[in-house]
Amino acid sequence: MKEGPDIASIAALIGDPARANMLTALMSGKALTASELANEAGITLQTTSSHLAKLDDGGLIRQRKQGRHKYFSLTSDDVAHVLESLMGLAAGAGHLRTRTGPKDTAMRKARVCYNHLAGDMGIQLFDGLIARQHLVTDGKEPVLTETGQQFVVDFGIDLDALKAKKSPLCKECLDWSERRSHLAGSLGRAFMHRFEDLGWSTRDSASRVVRFSPAGEQDFNRLFGPVHHA
Amino acid sequence: MKEGPDIASIAALIGDPARANMLTALMSGKALTASELANEAGITLQTTSSHLAKLDDGGLIRQRKQGRHKYFSLTSDDVAHVLESLMGLAAGAGHLRTRTGPKDTAMRKARVCYNHLAGDMGIQLFDGLIARQHLVTDGKEPVLTETGQQFVVDFGIDLDALKAKKSPLCKECLDWSERRSHLAGSLGRAFMHRFEDLGWSTRDSASRVVRFSPAGEQDFNRLFGPVHHA
DNA sequence: CAAATGCTTCGGTTATCATCGAACTATGAA
DNA sequence: TTCATAGTTCGATGATAACCGAAGCATTTG
Incomplete structure (x- = not known):
């Protein structure tokens, strides 16, 4: 409700099952494409895109464009x-x-x-x-x-x-x-x-x-x- | 697809702003009563009670009754x-x-x-x-x-x-x-x-x-x- | 006993958000 | 150019859950 580091928003990001599955998949250290992550989470590509935008917004993942692919990985150790x-x-x-x-x-x-x-x-x-x-x-x-x-x-x-x-x-x-x-x-x-x-x-x-x-x-x-x- | 522990449910517990405020308050290491935690989170006592039950269910906090008070603290380091x-x-x-x-x-x-x-x-x-x-x-x-x-x-x-x-x-x-x-x-x-x-x-x-x-x-x-x- | 305090349970309302279909953009290949 | 693949945006829907009022326990105090 008030001050302090906003652990709630970050935890909420991890707290969604689909996003948690994506993050867990990224724990392998490999960069994965949106489609691969969609497959990991068992959801459609549209929904995945929305999730990835949120994770990026929260600073948990980083994305690199390569050709028509987009690779995602965890931001840091x-x-x-x-x-x-x-x-x-x-x-x-x-x-x-x-x-x-x-x-x-x-x-x-x-x-x-x-x-x-x-x-x-x-x-x-x-x-x-x-x-x-x-x-x-x-x-x-x-x-x-x-x-x-x-x-x-x-x-x-x-x-x-x-x-x-x-x-x-x-x-x-x-x-x-x-x-x-x-x-x-x-x-x-x-x-x-x-x-x-x-x-x-x-x-x-x-x-x-x-x-x-x-x-x-x-x-x-x-x-x-x-x-x-x- | 699904490997490892269920991090989503635990993260979701922390991910609610009210609960995050309570947990943050408990980071002092001190045990607090339900009323105090309600005050911390800025919500009513009824809602707090529901949140505390969920946190307890998730194993994040531990509760102890003493007199007509109930003290809550984090389960572990x-x-x-x-x-x-x-x-x-x-x-x-x-x-x-x-x-x-x-x-x-x-x-x-x-x-x-x-x-x-x-x-x-x-x-x-x-x-x-x-x-x-x-x-x-x-x-x-x-x-x-x-x-x-x-x-x-x-x-x-x-x-x-x-x-x-x-x-x-x-x-x-x-x-x-x-x-x-x-x-x-x-x-x-x-x-x-x-x-x-x-x-x-x-x-x-x-x-x-x-x-x-x-x-x-x-x-x-x-x-x-x-x-x-x- | 009754009154007061601390907390829980129940029911109903509201708001958020994950989800998907459909349509759209962008890059690469034929 | 035309087709195919990769990803995004939009709108609608539906499920979840946070929230509070009111009533119900439980314990202490007077």
Whole structure:
């Protein structure tokens, strides 16, 4: 009724089932066309157009014209973060829409959260970095240690390029399936990208599922898995 | 098409302006009554009641009856975190709301609530016991853990005598200045009594104010103050 | 007991908004 | 040019839900 940040209008945007489905689809990190989003939400193209205009107006999505197509994507990691948090709440409250299926277990194991790795393996990555003291979390956002910076560079990530950008290097993102933190931010994105470059993992084209090859998973566990003390 | 939790229903809950105002008001961490929330949202009590039922149904708030009042608060830090993120997206500053309770600073700090400690220090006692895992609250009334029982005995309280009585050992009591929980029940009374026996505190004869000696407050903070992680 | 206070339930009104059919614009292909 | 595909705009409809008045509980106070 009065002052303060208008969380109601933004939440209302997410609160419509059709729009929520579109946003969830965009959590894959891929840019999608209006038609694809219409299909995701199960509504006609006209209605979709109206929804997309509202989402754009609310600053939740960004659009790029390319030929006669129009590609839509989430505006920022912040938007993805809010959506992921909402999923956490919904999952905690027992508001799951679908019961556990084959795809669900794959989703829980490894999936993309906008542009970084989430699910069980996302948490392993995060915990593994911390266990090896490559990353420290003192209250606020995580920070790379000296050895951590060295490790990242050795792993084949151009750290200087990431630092040059203005977007935050490390961010925590709450996992809705595990209810624990995993690594987001530009470093999280870089890790995801590197895994694919190394051939460790591939993205499922139709969903958010990330599939690791047996060899890739083995390498992953060696570098990020639980630490065994002597 | 439909994967993951149902974020739409939860977002829709937050998406109504009246409910958003209530939730924002509850972000203070304090429990508020239905009437106060009605006032915050600028709607009648009937409508508020309906909204509160929906928020409760969605698992966003939790309610507690005390006397003829009903106090509402956010269910968890997770809820607060989502709201905070939404505010970030809405790109605005937070706003503080109604300030209620005793104006006397001494009363705010420490006072007697029937027979146990209330006010800021009462909350510190309660939070401190939980932070040290001496007390757990899983939905219902708090319960002493193994280490908690040992701690209580070591502190000089005759736990067996308390257990022998029929009155409940631990109860949560809502603080009317801080609007948060503190420890009541026979254990709460025992703590209060022990503080006085140890010479840590004395009761003001004319009011409900409890005065701690400097040394007593120091000891109190050592045992019940905030926990510092290594 | 009765009066007062705090909150809930019920019924009816109103306003909003998601939805689709149809018509329109824009880009690309034949 | 003509056709096809991608997306937008407009108008009408229908369902949902926010809202309040009035009456009903429940608890405390006098």
